[in-house]
Amino acid sequence: MASSAQRAGGADKRRMILDAAVVAFATRGFHACRVSDIADQANVAYGLVYHYFRSKDEVLDTLFLERWNVLLEVIAEIDGHPLPAREKLHAIASFIIDSYRHDPDLMKVIIVEVTRAANSFGRTHLAKIREAYELIADIVGKAQADGSFRSEVTPTFAALAFYGAIEQVLTGWIFDTLPQGEAEFDQAKAFIVETICGGLDANRPSTRPV
Amino acid sequence: MASSAQRAGGADKRRMILDAAVVAFATRGFHACRVSDIADQANVAYGLVYHYFRSKDEVLDTLFLERWNVLLEVIAEIDGHPLPAREKLHAIASFIIDSYRHDPDLMKVIIVEVTRAANSFGRTHLAKIREAYELIADIVGKAQADGSFRSEVTPTFAALAFYGAIEQVLTGWIFDTLPQGEAEFDQAKAFIVETICGGLDANRPSTRPV
Amino acid sequence: MASSAQRAGGADKRRMILDAAVVAFATRGFHACRVSDIADQANVAYGLVYHYFRSKDEVLDTLFLERWNVLLEVIAEIDGHPLPAREKLHAIASFIIDSYRHDPDLMKVIIVEVTRAANSFGRTHLAKIREAYELIADIVGKAQADGSFRSEVTPTFAALAFYGAIEQVLTGWIFDTLPQGEAEFDQAKAFIVETICGGLDANRPSTRPV
Amino acid sequence: MASSAQRAGGADKRRMILDAAVVAFATRGFHACRVSDIADQANVAYGLVYHYFRSKDEVLDTLFLERWNVLLEVIAEIDGHPLPAREKLHAIASFIIDSYRHDPDLMKVIIVEVTRAANSFGRTHLAKIREAYELIADIVGKAQADGSFRSEVTPTFAALAFYGAIEQVLTGWIFDTLPQGEAEFDQAKAFIVETICGGLDANRPSTRPV
DNA sequence: GATGAATGAGGCTTCATTCAT
DNA sequence: TATGAATGAAGCCTCATTCAT
Numbered sequence A, B, C, D: 001m002a003s004s005a006q007r008a009g010g011a012d013k014r015r016m017i018l019d020a021a022v023v024a025f026a027t028r029g030f031h032a033c034r035v036s037d038i039a040d041q042a043n044v045a046y047g048l049v050y051h052y053f054r055s056k057d058e059v060l061d062t063l064f065l066e067r068w069n070v071l072l073e074v075i076a077e078i079d080g081h082p083l084p085a086r087e088k089l090h091a092i093a094s095f096i097i098d099s100y101r102h103d104p105d106l107m108k109v110i111i112v113e114v115t116r117a118a119n120s121f122g123r124t125h126l127a128k129i130r131e132a133y134e135l136i137a138d139i140v141g142k143a144q145a146d147g148s149f150r151s152e153v154t155p156t157f158a159a160l161a162f163y164g165a166i167e168q169v170l171t172g173w174i175f176d177t178l179p180q181g182e183a184e185f186d187q188a189k190a191f192i193v194e195t196i197c198g199g200l201d202a203n204r205p206s207t208r209p210v
Numbered sequence E: 001g002a003t004g005a006a007t008g009a010g011g012c013t014t015c016a017t018t019c020a021t
Numbered sequence F: 001t002a003t004g005a006a007t008g009a010a011g012c013c014t015c016a017t018t019c020a021t
Helices: A013-028 A035-042 A046-052 A056-080 A085-102 A104-115 A121-145 A155-174 A182-198 B013-028 B035-042 B046-052 B056-080 B085-102 B104-115 B121-145 B155-174 B182-198 C013-028 C035-042 C046-052 C056-080 C085-102 C104-115 C126-145 C155-174 C182-198 D013-028 D035-042 D046-052 D056-080 D085-102 D104-115 D126-145 D155-174 D182-198
Strands: none
Touching (some): A013 A035, A056 A104, A056 A121, A085 A182, A104 A121, A104 A155, A121 A155, A155 B155, A155 B182, A182 B155, A182 B182, B013 B035, B013 B104, B035 B046, B035 B056, B056 B085, B056 B121, B085 B104, B085 B155, B085 B182, B104 B121, B104 B155, B121 B155, C013 C046, C013 C056, C035 C056, C056 C104, C085 C104, C085 C182, C104 C155, C126 C155, C155 D155, C155 D182, D013 D035, D013 D046, D035 D046, D085 D155, D085 D182, D104 D155
16 A cells, blocks of 8 residues: 555655645644645645645645546546446446555545535535546446436436445545455445445336336 | 524524524535624624533534434334335435425535534544444345345445435535435435435346345 | 631621632632632622622722731731730731631632732732831831841831741742641741841841941 | 843844743733734734744743743852852842843743742742742751851741842832832842841840750 | 623634745 | 745634623
8 A cells, every 4th residue: 555655756846745745634634734734744844835836725626636537537438448337337436446545545635625525625626526427427327328227217316326335435444434454445346336236125126117 | 495593483592593503504614604603693692602502613513413313313213113124215315305405504514514524523423423324224234134135235335325325415405516406305315215225237137145 | 727618607698709709719810710610619690799799800809908907907906015026026927827827718819819919919909018018117117216126127128028038938838839737837937037037147247336 | 221122132033022022021911911912012923923932821931931040040150159158148139139120021020920920820930930949048058057047947938038038129119119229229139138147136036056 | 689691802823825035 | 946934814712791580
């Protein structure tokens, strides 16, 4: 599990500050984290943060956008492959969960401080966050169109449920209310997909014609 | 849709302050909301807030606990009825969504400032929040035991997925990324249950024997 | 050692409040002591304090003046007796030290919050406090006039030194930097008088004629 | 008489703040003095006080310790010289009184807000304050051992009486109940020593053998 | 007399941000 | 680039006091 700080290859101070911010934000939370905490973590003077970023907010914005854009690209790329929808969803869940596995601090910051903090940063990035929902909804919609998914539920709701399940699981790991580890990570991917795609009912009511 | 402020029947200043806080927190967010905003909204003097509550935090704590305890009781009560698990889940989703329908500000505050704000108040109330998950997991577990639910997924994961889906939908309404209205509320209840219980797959893989 | 609270004979609420204030002020200090602390200690509602006293200040003023006036009377009375100056000083030191012995909380409040707090209450009562110095100075002055005390030092200075010594000793007891007990109390009286009257020098330089 | 503010030679803002605090504390008293008063007096921004000091308290602590440590060193140094005890006491009284002469505001703050304010700052610095008493008591004790001082009184009491006399005199100057001026300063030194060492009695009772 | 709800002024402290060097 | 001294707005909370009952 590579720590955020280790990602800084050389003397790129901007990168060092970003990586330090991940640790600082994850440790103290964005609000409680002072700019000087970031600078201390990065071993630079705190004025330097303002050399590279307009504000403390911009540091978090940058962190979020860097990662979220990767997520969007990955989802799009997954969707480009000729896979069954269920496998596409599994691939998406895998990517997100593996992101947490590889850099839990960064995912903690993104989820806790942005994605789930709709009143502060989430507000700013609402549109960006929705893009992910919509890409997922697209996958569902196309699967419904080709008959591999049932049409009982709108793609939008299906996407919300899918993403909501992932976020709840990540939150459980982040705040240690759910056991985590290699086995749990892979199990979670399977369970989330199984719940959303397979459903809980033992005897499913016959599918209504749409 | 009854606003929080209107609920105060008489001259109970404590209640008035709590109701005013709902409006104030919902409007500006907990952090951005000053104690004087609450007092102004309640039409009482600044200091009176501190006569009834030790701190601004305690106001939110009180608001959350009042409502969350009702939720816990309702879930327990629902579970007490001899209903199919699917209907129990529908009843729970109904209660939560109707809570939003009847007092959107209060639910907004609880979800945005507590339930989804794991870094601040959520942390404090983590145990309380988990109680709800566990009650839901119990329902799932018992349904798996009696064969009405499949056992592909652990009750814990099922509960997370179920609650996660509800929370995402509420968040969508709260931040206006999802259309809301009477029809949408009832539809959402059905969709959430259908997604979690029915699953998305048109042709479900045969259930593994437990 | 009679505690302040026990002095309240009957249901005299005013007296109960004053006695409670002694305990409260002694325990928390005047500034840190809230009006409600006094009321709690007296087992009355705190509004009642304002029925009997105009302000929190007036409570302390009352406490101080009650006792200080007794001191002034006692000094005057002692001075009225046909005693050697040295014995008069011993009687004064005795009265003050016994006051502490009988009600340490009250003396603590008077010394810590008034007499030694020249920037707050001492300022208000400066004139009253000086009266004591002047009565003592009078005793010294008369003794110098009749030849029983030397005239090397002005009566004013002698009085300051005498009272200053007493206050330092009381302060030592109050803040537990000096051992206290029955033996120490009587010893202190003797030592203070011996220091001021006898002097420390083994071989005193011959007295200069005035 | 150099005012505290004038002592700041250059642009050392920390020093300027400390010197300004002396003036501000002396003028309004510690409690009534706002941090902004200090900043205004120092002509710096509000927040700079917090750049150099953790709190308003720390400003006073610093002021006290700076000066009191000098006092302790001076007493120790005086005691190091081969002087008669009486002259050592005179030197100590001289140093303290001259401290007041050279910077009355600083001494006012130290005495009124720390040394005589045993309920607030004095409490914190009790041990430090006692160190001075003990150094003085040492001088007395050694003089008693070599026979130059009588042993009627314990060194501890003698030290309390000596320091108490000085403090009373300074308090008299600080609150203008005692005339002050060059002549008075020198006279006070002599009078205090004369009172404590020479004693007031014209005919001293014969010294008891120890 | 007695209660305690209601009032509201006042100040310490934090910390993001700027800027001279 | 890099530093960290300097700025100052903003808000929580305390608590003496008032007053209706």
